[in-house]
Amino acid sequence: MTRTTKGKRPERNVLVVGIGNPDRGDDGIGPLVVRQLAGRVSPSITLIERTGDALALIEDWAGRDAVVLVDAAAADTTPGRVHRIDLLQEELLTDLSRASTHALGVADTVGLARTLDLLPASVIVYAIEGANFAPGAALSPKVATAAEEVVARIAAELREMEHEHA
Amino acid sequence: MASKTIRVDYIARVEGEGALDLHIRDGRVTRAHLKIFEPPRLFEALLRGRDFAEAPDITARICGICPVAYQMSAVHAMENALGVAVTGPLRALRRLLYCGEWIESHTLHAVMLHAPDFLGYPDAIQMAREHGDAVRRALALKKTGNEILRLLGGREIHPVNVRVGGFYRVPSRAEFARLAEELKRARDLAVATVHWVAKFPFPDFERDYEFVALRHPDEYPFNAGRIVSSRGLDIAADDYSSEFEERHVAHSTALQSVLKRRGSYLVGPMARYNINFDRLPADVQALAREARLAATCRNPFRSIVVRTIEVVYACEEALRIIASFEPPEATAVALEPRAGVGHGCTEAPRGMLYHRYEIAADGSIRNARIVPPTSQNQLSIEEDLCEAASRALDLSDDELRDRCEQVIRNYDPCISCSTHFLKLAVHRT
Numbered sequence: 001m002t003r004t005t006k007g008k009r010p011e012r013n014v015l016v017v018g019i020g021n022p023d024r025g026d027d028g029i030g031p032l033v034v035r036q037l038a039g040r041v042s043p044s045i046t047l048i049e050r051t052g053d054a055l056a057l058i059e060d061w062a063g064r065d066a067v068v069l070v071d072a073a074a075a076d077t078t079p080g081r082v083h084r085i086d087l088l089q090e091e092l093l094t095d096l097s098r099a100s101t102h103a104l105g106v107a108d109t110v111g112l113a114r115t116l117d118l119l120p121a122s123v124i125v126y127a128i129e130g131a132n133f134a135p136g137a138a139l140s141p142k143v144a145t146a147a148e149e150v151v152a153r154i155a156a157e158l159r160e161m162e163h164e165h166a
Numbered sequence: 167m168a169s170k171t172i173r174v175d176y177i178a179r180v181e182g183e184g185a186l187d188l189h190i191r192d193g194r195v196t197r198a199h200l201k202i203f204e205p206p207r208l209f210e211a212l213l214r215g216r217d218f219a220e221a222p223d224i225t226a227r228i229c230g231i232c233p234v235a236y237q238m239s240a241v242h243a244m245e246n247a248l249g250v251a252v253t254g255p256l257r258a259l260r261r262l263l264y265c266g267e268w269i270e271s272h273t274l275h276a277v278m279l280h281a282p283d284f285l286g287y288p289d290a291i292q293m294a295r296e297h298g299d300a301v302r303r304a305l306a307l308k309k310t311g312n313e314i315l316r317l318l319g320g321r322e323i324h325p326v327n328v329r330v331g332g333f334y335r336v337p338s339r340a341e342f343a344r345l346a347e348e349l350k351r352a353r354d355l356a357v358a359t360v361h362w363v364a365k366f367p368f369p370d371f372e373r374d375y376e377f378v379a380l381r382h383p384d385e386y387p388f389n390a391g392r393i394v395s396s397r398g399l400d401i402a403a404d405d406y407s408s409e410f411e412e413r414h415v416a417h418s419t420a421l422q423s424v425l426k427r428r429g430s431y432l433v434g435p436m437a438r439y440n441i442n443f444d445r446l447p448a449d450v451q452a453l454a455r456e457a458r459l460a461a462t463c464r465n466p467f468r469s470i471v472v473r474t475i476e477v478v479y480a481c482e483e484a485l486r487i488i489a490s491f492e493p494p495e496a497t498a499v500a501l502e503p504r505a506g507v508g509h510g511c512t513e514a515p516r517g518m519l520y521h522r523y524e525i526a527a528d529g530s531i532r533n534a535r536i537v538p539p540t541s542q543n544q545l546s547i548e549e550d551l552c553e554a555a556s557r558a559l560d561l562s563d564d565e566l567r568d569r570c571e572q573v574i575r576n577y578d579p580c581i582s583c584s585t586h587f588l589k590l591a592v593h594r595t
Contacts, residue, residue: 053230053323055274059309111291116298116305 011044012065012161015120016154017057018049019071019106025137026079026130029147030070032139033126036151041158054109058118066122066161068154071106072130072143079131080142082150087114087123124157126150170563184579186570187417188555195559198551200544200574202418213534218244218503218525222328225521225536230323231274234267234315235514237328238389239521239536244330246404247508247525248501255494256332257389258487259318263328264388264512265484266314269307269352270322271515272435272473272480275578276363277304280470283572284366300362303355307477310352314484317345332498342488349488353481357453360474364457372464373553375546376428377437380513386445386479387438389512394441395431403511406520412537423542430545433517434577435472436463450479466550466576473515473578503529514539516578540579547577 018034020027031049038047048060061067073083087110106125113119128150131140139147170190189197209228213221221240226233238260245252252260277300278290287293294301312322317337319325327334378399380391393401393409401409412421425431443451443461451461454475463472505527511520517539524533554573558566 051323055278055305055308056312056322058305059312108289108291112294112301115291115294116302 011042013046013063014044014066014068014158014161015046015048015061015064016041016068016158017060017070018047019051019054019057019069021051023136025132025134026128026140026143027072027133028139029072029128029130029143029150032147033070033150033154036147037154040151040155042162045158054106055112057106057109058113061113061120061123062118064120067120067124068157069106069123069125070150070154071125071127072133073127074130077129079129079140080146081129082146082153083125083127083129084153085125085127087119087125122161126154186551186574188551188566188570190555190559193559195552195555198548198555198570199417200548200551202420202544210534210536213523213531216531218247218523218529218531219330219501221521221523221531221534222330223326226324226328228536228538231271232267232514232516232519233324234263234319234328235512235519236521236536237325238264238512239510239514239519240523241328241330241510242389242512243508243510243521243523244525245499245501245508246510247506247523248330248504249506250331250499250501252332252499255336255492256497256499258491259333259336259494260328261385261388262314262484262487263318263325265480265487266311266318268311268480268515269356269477269484270311270315271578272477273304273307273311273359275515275575276470276473276477277301277359280473280575280578281363281366283568283575284363284368284467284470297362300359303359303362307352307355307359310348310481313345313348317341329498331501332494332496334497336494336497339491339493342491346485346488349481349485353478353485356474356478356481360453360457360471360478363470363474364459366470368465368467369554370465371467371554371557373466373550375432375437375464376425376430377440378425378431378433378542379438379441379518380511381441382445384445386442386483387513393511393518395425396437396440397428399425403509403520406509406511406522406537410520410537410542412541418544420541420544421537422544423537424545430549431542432546433539433542434469435476435515435517436466436469437517438513439463439472439475446475446479447482450475450482453478466573469576469578503527516540517542540577543577543579547574547579550576 016034018030020030022028022031034047034049128146130143185201187199187201221244222237225236225240228236282289282293285293315322315325320327377396380387381394382391409426410423411426412423415422440462457471459471507524509522511518519539520537522535523531526532550573551570558569
C-alpha cells in the first residue's frame, strides 16, 4: 500500500522477499532474514516469505518500485559468503539458485520476467552460500552469522533508498 | 560399431530425479529404462498410527504441484471407510478446488515446460523472447488457478482447508463472485492457448494404448466415477487391487504398476479425454475439433493439446460451479470413526491417483497404500521410448536425446510423487 504524507513524495513501493524452506537447514536463511527485518525497517515496506513456486514472484513484485530478494545459494566455496547482485547490472547465474527441476527457479523466473519486461525498476538479490540443506537441520554457524550481516546490510540499504527518495 | 549407449543423467523440466538409459544394438533399441533414483518417500509407513483426519494434510505434502489430488483421494477413501457420502455444495466445491489445480498444473507444464520442445527452444525464457504473449497468458492463467487454491484451499501450495467430510471454511458468495470475474478472463486466455499449441509440429506417432480413467454417468471426471478402460475394464475403486498390481524393478525406486491380465496402461489427460470425450460440454468438444483433435487421440505428443483443452474445461466448470453455488448448511459432514477399509480414486492432473486405507475403531490408520499416476505410466513411458527411439536411430545422439526427453515430458511425469526420476543414457553396440 502506498501512503502519502503531506509535503512528501509518495513512498516508494518496496518489497522484500525471503525465499526458502525453514525446515531445510541453510535454505531457511531467506525467511529468517525477513522475520528479523520486521520492526527494523519502515512499516511501508512489505516483507513476505516464499517457498516453492518461484514463478509466483512475478505476481508478488507486480507494481512495485523496488524488490529485494534474499535466498540461499548452493555453496560455491565458502559457506556464509554473501553475494549482493544488482539485477540491473548483472545476470543471476542459474546454478546459483536453481532448486527444482519442475517449478521454475528464482534465476529462471528473473530471466523470464526480464524477457517479458516484468521486472521492477530495481531488483537486488542477496544470495548467501549455504552448507547444509538437510531436512530438519538448523542453520549452520557461518550462515547464522551471515544472517545478522545481511539483516544489517538490507536495513541500511532500505534506509538509504528512502533517504534518496525523500 | 554396432553398439551404442545414450545416457541422459538428469532429465530436466520434470518434477523429481530420474535418468534414462537407452541401449541400441545393430540398429535396434534393445532396452529403454526410465531410472528413477529419487529416494523412496515412505509416506505410507509414515501414515500408520496417525489419525484418519490427518491423511489429507499429510499426503498433500507428497507433491507441491498436485496437493489437491492427494487431499481428494485421501478424503474420498476415508469417507468410503466411514460409510459417509459428501454431496451437494460441498461435493461441488471439491470439484472447484480440483479445477484450480488442473488450471495451474496443466498450464505450468504445457506452456512453460513442454511447449519449448515443440518450438525448438531450450527453455521457456528463450521461448518468451518470440512467444511473449503465450507466456504472459500462461502466467495469468496460472495466477487464476492459484487464486482458486488460495480462496478455497486457504493457500496456493499445500492447501490447508480440506478435511475429511468437507472443508474448515467455506468462502462467501461475494468472494466467489470476484473469482468468477477472473475466471471469465482466464477462460478466454485458455482458448487462445489451445489455438497456440494446436499449430505446433507434432511427430507422426501413435501407439495402441489401453487408456484408463474414471468415468462418471454425467460428469467429466475429477472426484468420482468407475475405473474404466478402453479395453473393457469397468470396476469400482474398491476392486482396484483385483485388477492392478505394483511390481518392483531394479532400475527404479518407484514401483511400476501394471494391469494384472494385460500389462502396461496409460492414465492422464489423454486417457481421460478419450474415455470421456462425450462428457465434455459441446463448446469444448467443438474447440477440440478445431484444434484437430479427434474424439480419440493416440499420439502422446498431442497430449499437450489435450492438457490445454482440459484447462478450458476447468475454467468453464469452475464458472458453472460458482454460478450455481448455494452456501452449505455446514462446512463439513459429521463423522464417527469406525474400523474399516476405504478406497479413493480421483483424477490428478497427471492421471488417476488411488488411495487405500485400513483404519482401526479409534480412527487410527493401520495401513495405507498410495498409487500415483507416474508409477502407473512408467511402463508406457518406457514402451514409448523404445518405439520413438527405434524410429529415430538416424538422428545424432544429441537429437535422439532431445527426442527421448520430449517423449518423457509428454507425460508430465512427477518423479517425486512416483517414488514411493531423470538422466538419459544411449548405449549403441
